[in-house]
Amino acid sequence: METQLLFQLILNGLIVGTLYGVVGMCFVLIYKASQVVNFAQGEFLLIGAWTCWWLLTAWNIPFFWGFLIAVAFMMVFGMAVQLVVLRPLIGEPIISVIMVTIGLSIFFQALMKWMFGTFAQPFPPIFTVDKVNVLGLQVQTAYLLSTGVSVAIMAGFAWFFKYSRMGLAMRATAFSQQVAQSLGISVRQVFALSWGISAAVSAVAGVVVGMVNGVSSALSYFGIKVFPAVILGGLDSIFGAVVGGLIVGLLENLGQFVDSQYLKWGNLYEIIPFYALIIILMIKPYGLFGTRDIERV
Amino acid sequence: MAIDTMRACGDYRTSYAADQTIFATRLTMLFCVAAVILLCVLPLFASRYTLSLFIQMGYLGIAALGLNILVGFSGQISIGHAVFFGFGGFASAYLANQGVPVPLAIVLAGVWTTVVGLIFGLPAARVKGLYLAIATLAAQFILQDFFVRAEWFTGGTHGAMAPPFTLFGYDLSSDQYYFYVVLFFVVVTYLGATNLMRSRDGRALIAVRDHYLSAEMMGVNLAKYRTMAFGISSFYAGIGGALYAHYVGFMSVEGLDILFSIQFLGMIIIGGLGSIMGSLMGTVFMVLLPEATGWLAGALSGSALDQALHLKDGITYLREMLIGLAIILFLIFEPDGLAHRWKQIKAYWKLYPFSY
Incomplete structure (x- = not known):
């Protein structure tokens, strides 16, 4: 029935929304710490998922260890990207920085297609039960796990930024790089670490999505979907990214509901976040929780 | 005084009129006209393939x-x-x-x-x-x-x-x-x-x-x-x-798709942001890059490298990768693009042998 479908879609929206939220958080983390807009965020998901898949299928490593190795690899990978590609561009205009991440994005996307092909590859089965019944709705086990993991990651982020030394250093750097430096915080380390963490957490999200939909280059689309989410929430607000992610996830699925029931347009599902994006930019460019830039002369 | 054939190194333009000429010197104008005339006779002997590249x-x-x-x-x-x-x-x-x-x-x-x-x-x-x-x-x-x-x-x-x-x-x-x-x-x-x-x-x-x-x-x-x-x-x-x-x-x-949009961005970055002729240089680079890749892959076909990497099947991806790589490398090493490099080459000859 329709209400059944609606509830199912809302649930899907919340689950996908948390994933968007996690990826959005990673995006905001990089933006806050190093003022870089990372257009290659989706590729972090992609590379992480492929690495994990490759470890699992080619080497028959148990899922837990394969997953850990992939995440660790992505941590190093993220730092390496920052060190090799982004560091020379510190102080360059924003166009150059955006373009270099776009360049990274198409480079790695093509590389992944070349190495692993264009077809979606399923993960080896990890759970014995494929779907679980939650309040009368069918939910994939992997999705349940993903929500659990996402919430855990969000809690971890909250703890990290509130209590850990490095997290505090990162917040200080985001506040003012000069002040942070004069207090003895290594800004270079913070930059590298923020990229590392972001890549590693993105890889977790990538693996989770890959478990449900199979690993394919479609994963990198998350990196684009993240823009409506972070703009909605405010570019420099981690909390905003989570809220934005949830809203975008819900919006997509509600769009699909309206589309399938009434409008019959086709892929409103994919396009509606971008309409929302344009509208937000027109009326409230700094998002729900973002800090407003005030320019003084 | 507006247009001279040669210009001393440095910016010695003393009037707005001189600063705003379309061509910096008469020689550049002659070069541009010559290039267009040269292009005009090109279809008489160039092959269809070359012409399609130019188009x-x-x-x-x-x-x-x-x-x-x-x-x-x-x-x-x-x-x-x-x-x-x-x-x-x-x-x-x-x-x-x-x-x-x-x-x-x-x-x-x-x-x-x-x-x-x-x-x-x-x-x-x-x-x-x-x-x-x-x-x-x-x-x-x-x-x-x-x-x-x-x-x-x-x-x-x-x-x-x-x-x-x-x-x-x-x-x-x-x-x-x-x-x-x-x-x-x-x-x-x-x-x-x-x-x-x-x-x-x-x-x-x-x-x-x-x-x-x-x-x-x-x-x-x-x-x-x-x-x-x-x-x-x-x-x-x-x-x-x-x-x-x-x-x-x-x-x-x-x-x-978005890759095509990025290719356009790549053209102007490689050519030089804020340079009119740079746009053309970047386009030439971007059009020739896939051709060069194809040519290189053809030359390597059958060799050990080809067998290891399956160059033939991966050629589309290799092209995309090279586009991305070109953008990254230019941004890091030559942020002003080919137009800037071209200026430096000209300056080198102008100042030769005193390249201070």
């Missing part, structure tokens, strides 16, 4: 110039140039199918695209930099979706047929003649852009790029010029797209 450089070069006006001269980023290129192609095909003569349809398509560009450029009046980049990213997806949906206009997923280019009843659609058509448009648009940059509007655009607060204080209307840059850029993209549509004879939504 490709032509229509892509026009669109790249448009993007350079937007990104390089007015300092705004657009990640949706391909859809404006595509819109021009569709508009021209649509108009020509309605009975408008093709040359006129191409120009009208440019005007239509300008209007669309202005609509999507409206956020530019309010947001800038990064936010604008993301708004154009949204434009890319929204217009791409529109192309698939609007069957009356684009033929939907099947694409639209574009009638061949005819002028006064003569069919000019073969490569040999179409080359001249494209050359004409290239010369006109590039001269137009050079002239634009000499005018008040052009200087205002550069002022907005360099320091928008100061520009605003000097009485430059920021919203107007930011939106106008979008309009001009879309006009060029539309002309380029229309030329493409009538060259291929068919316009389809396929290939108008």
